[in-house]
Amino acid sequence: MKALLIGEQREGKLLDSTYELFGFAAQLGAETAMLLVGSESQLPAYSGTLYLADAASCGEYNPDLHKQLLLEAVQRENPDCIVFMHTSYGWDLAPRVAASLKIAQVSEVTGIVGGGLEVGCCNAKMRRTVKPATPKTVITIQAGAFPAGQPGGAPQVQRLAAAANGRLEFVGYEPAEKKEVDLTKAEVIVSAGRGVGKKENIPVVRALATALGGELGASRPVVDSGWVEHSHQVGTTGQTVSPRLYVACGISGAIQHLAGMKKADFIVAINKDKDAPIGEIADVLVVADVLQFVPALTAKIQR
Amino acid sequence: MKILVCIKQVPDLESRFKPNAEGVWYSETDLAWRMNEYDEYAVEQAVQLREKLGETTELTVLSIGPERVVEAIKKALAMGCDRAVHVRDSAAAAKDPWQIASIIAAYAKREGFDLIFAGMQSQDRGSAQVGVAVAEQLGYACTTTIVGFEYDNGAITAKRELEGGMKGVVRMKAPALITCQLGLNVPRYPTLPNIMKAKKKEISVIPVAELLTEGALANTTSFHSPAKKGGGVVLEGEVDLLVSQLLGILHEKTAVFR
Numbered sequence: 001m002k003a004l005l006i007g008e009q010r011e012g013k014l015l016d017s018t019y020e021l022f023g024f025a026a027q028l029g030a031e032t033a034m035l036l037v038g039s040e041s042q043l044p045a046y047s048g049t050l051y052l053a054d055a056a057s058c059g060e061y062n063p064d065l066h067k068q069l070l071l072e073a074v075q076r077e078n079p080d081c082i083v084f085m086h087t088s089y090g091w092d093l094a095p096r097v098a099a100s101l102k103i104a105q106v107s108e109v110t111g112i113v114g115g116g117l118e119v120g121c122c123n124a125k126m127r128r129t130v131k132p133a134t135p136k137t138v139i140t141i142q143a144g145a146f147p148a149g150q151p152g153g154a155p156q157v158q159r160l161a162a163a164a165n166g167r168l169e170f171v172g173y174e175p176a177e178k179k180e181v182d183l184t185k186a187e188v189i190v191s192a193g194r195g196v197g198k199k200e201n202i203p204v205v206r207a208l209a210t211a212l213g214g215e216l217g218a219s220r221p222v223v224d225s226g227w228v229e230h231s232h233q234v235g236t237t238g239q240t241v242s243p244r245l246y247v248a249c250g251i252s253g254a255i256q257h258l259a260g261m262k263k264a265d266f267i268v269a270i271n272k273d274k275d276a277p278i279g280e281i282a283d284v285l286v287v288a289d290v291l292q293f294v295p296a297l298t299a300k301i302q303r
Numbered sequence: 304m305k306i307l308v309c310i311k312q313v314p315d316l317e318s319r320f321k322p323n324a325e326g327v328w329y330s331e332t333d334l335a336w337r338m339n340e341y342d343e344y345a346v347e348q349a350v351q352l353r354e355k356l357g358e359t360t361e362l363t364v365l366s367i368g369p370e371r372v373v374e375a376i377k378k379a380l381a382m383g384c385d386r387a388v389h390v391r392d393s394a395a396a397a398k399d400p401w402q403i404a405s406i407i408a409a410y411a412k413r414e415g416f417d418l419i420f421a422g423m424q425s426q427d428r429g430s431a432q433v434g435v436a437v438a439e440q441l442g443y444a445c446t447t448t449i450v451g452f453e454y455d456n457g458a459i460t461a462k463r464e465l466e467g468g469m470k471g472v473v474r475m476k477a478p479a480l481i482t483c484q485l486g487l488n489v490p491r492y493p494t495l496p497n498i499m500k501a502k503k504k505e506i507s508v509i510p511v512a513e514l515l516t517e518g519a520l521a522n523t524t525s526f527h528s529p530a531k532k533g534g535g536v537v538l539e540g541e542v543d544l545l546v547s548q549l550l551g552i553l554h555e556k557t558a559v560f561r
């Protein structure tokens with residue numbers, strides 16, 4: 001079994017998550033080779049074969065070109081699987097490679113179970129086991145699902161260059177919005193999710209945050225709808241927090257939200273759905289209506 | 304100019320899911336249905352563009368599935384799509400992303416769309432493959448997970464969302480396919496007059512057999528609940544009782560009240 005792992009650099013920096021690919025390969029019991037489009041100054045500590053293409057000439061986001069480079073590496077390595085992180089880079093490039101080779105893709109894998117791959121579905125409430133029906137498979141793995149590997153050493157670099165130009169022109173990066181609230185230092189965060197219902201109900205959650213001496217956090221839909229400012233957003237596209245207490249009010253527990261708060265010491269979830277996936281990581285799941293329970297809790301604390 | 308927007312009908316995600324008879328997907332009994340959230344952003348963006356470009360542009364909405372998906376199609380028509388295609392397939396849920404993509408691509412090839420909008424993923428299956436695979440099969444330029452979109456005379460500028468709130472700006476030329484992310488826009492609610500108008504719009508039905516030539520590349524062998532990680536306490540009952548129970552636990556297990 002051989003795995004071709006696809007590393008990732010952003011603005012010239014190797015992403016830490018690249019090491020999770022080694023963790024996955026180890027669980028699979030696979031030999032590895034890696035492909036990286038990036039700069040030579042930031043190579044992974046790994047002693048295997050590294051196909052390296054220069055990001056200065058190929059661009060960090062140029063899917064047409066990266067696909068070509070990848071197909072070249074596949075030709076040379078003949079791997080059984082091609083593994084990406086399920087990131088904005090991975091989920092964009094993986095299906096292009098799978099389609100070009102006409103092979104199965106299994107997305108956002110969370111585990112390996114008896115010859116199949118486990119993936120989440122129905123907004124993380126349920127799981128599927130998927131079996132590829134093609135000899136080669138493209139796989140993207142969920143961030144945080146596999147422990148980072150520590151292969152160590154220095155790679156044997158084989159350089160790749162792409163022939164053509166891509167059809168996409170990458171204009172540049174835009175930095176994230178400035179954060180007015182630094183949630184990373186908060187000891188207590190009380191977050192509002194879509195289950196809060198409407199903007200007018202946000203003060204209910206904010207009052208609990210104040211009563212507990214903490215900050216207001218929010219899930220993404222709440223921010224997208226303009227109920228709460230972006231600087232309060234918790235999750236992969238918001239802030240990653242680790243308070244002593246995190247209270248999730250009307251938040252379902254999608255992986256992108258969990259990624260931002262699962263390191264909290266103690267997690268309380270208030271949700272009217274007993275099966276909401278937030279229950280999987282919550283220390284306490286209170287099955288209740290946020291609008292009834294939260295004001296009652298706040299009142300009792302204030303007393 | 305011809306624009307296509309691809310939508311999927313998904314169950315209300317607050318439903319309780321039970322495996323179907325084969326044990327490989329959910330049973331459809333007792334589920335309520337709606338348009339996939341990511342597709343709502345796609346429809347809204349397509350409609351905004353259609354409004355900007357005017358009458359010379361035609362916007363088609365496509366959905367694959369059994370009879371029930373007509374509800375989602377009607378919503379898209381009421382939001383402002385001009386016409387619809389219902390690829391009728393009672394077994395759509397059993398198809399893999401590659402097959403779904405090949406069905407859409409087979410239809411799109413006949414029509415020659417300049418632009419195709421899709422959601423970045425479905426809320427139920429979540430594979431995030433179909434849009435990109437359609438673009439690959441058609442040989443279209445493609446970018447994913449967009450939160451910003453501008454179109455000017457065949458030139459597209461799209462803003463991709465990256466991790467940590469960072470964005471990447473990309474330019475490309477039609478024909479192209481883009482997949483839409485949460486936060487791209489605020490989807491409109493269909494108004495009553497538009498719902499009435501939508502009733503007169505054409506929904507052409509194509510049996511899936513006419514478009515399907517590909518077999519599945521991957522198979523689902525099981526659909527199940529996640530293994531309970533344990534440890535967590537579940538509190539149910541009267542609100543007042545819940546409040547004191549929770550406060551008891553917080554006093555005991557955390558330092559917030561010290």
Ligand SMILES: Cc1cc2nc3c(=O)[nH]c(=O)nc-3n(C[C@H](O)[C@H](O)[C@H](O)COP(=O)(O)OP(=O)(O)OC[C@H]3O[C@@H](n4cnc5c(N)ncnc54)[C@H](O)[C@@H]3O)c2cc1C
Pocket residue numbers: 192193194195196218219220221222233234235236237238239249250251252253254255256257260270271272273276288289290291317448485
């Ligand atoms: C690339 C990408 C990046 C993303 N980044 C982020 C991110 O950084 N942060 C983030 O949060 N999300 C992010 N998301 C979105 C994420 O996938 C989910 O859509 C989102 O987290 C859901 O928010 P929610 O839980 O508030 O809403 P929903 O999923 O709609 O859940 C609402 C919950 O409230 C409960 N509820 C409803 N009414 C009540 C009531 N009266 N009382 C109690 N409970 C109630 C429901 O049972 C449900 O569980 C991202 C998605 C993608 C694809």
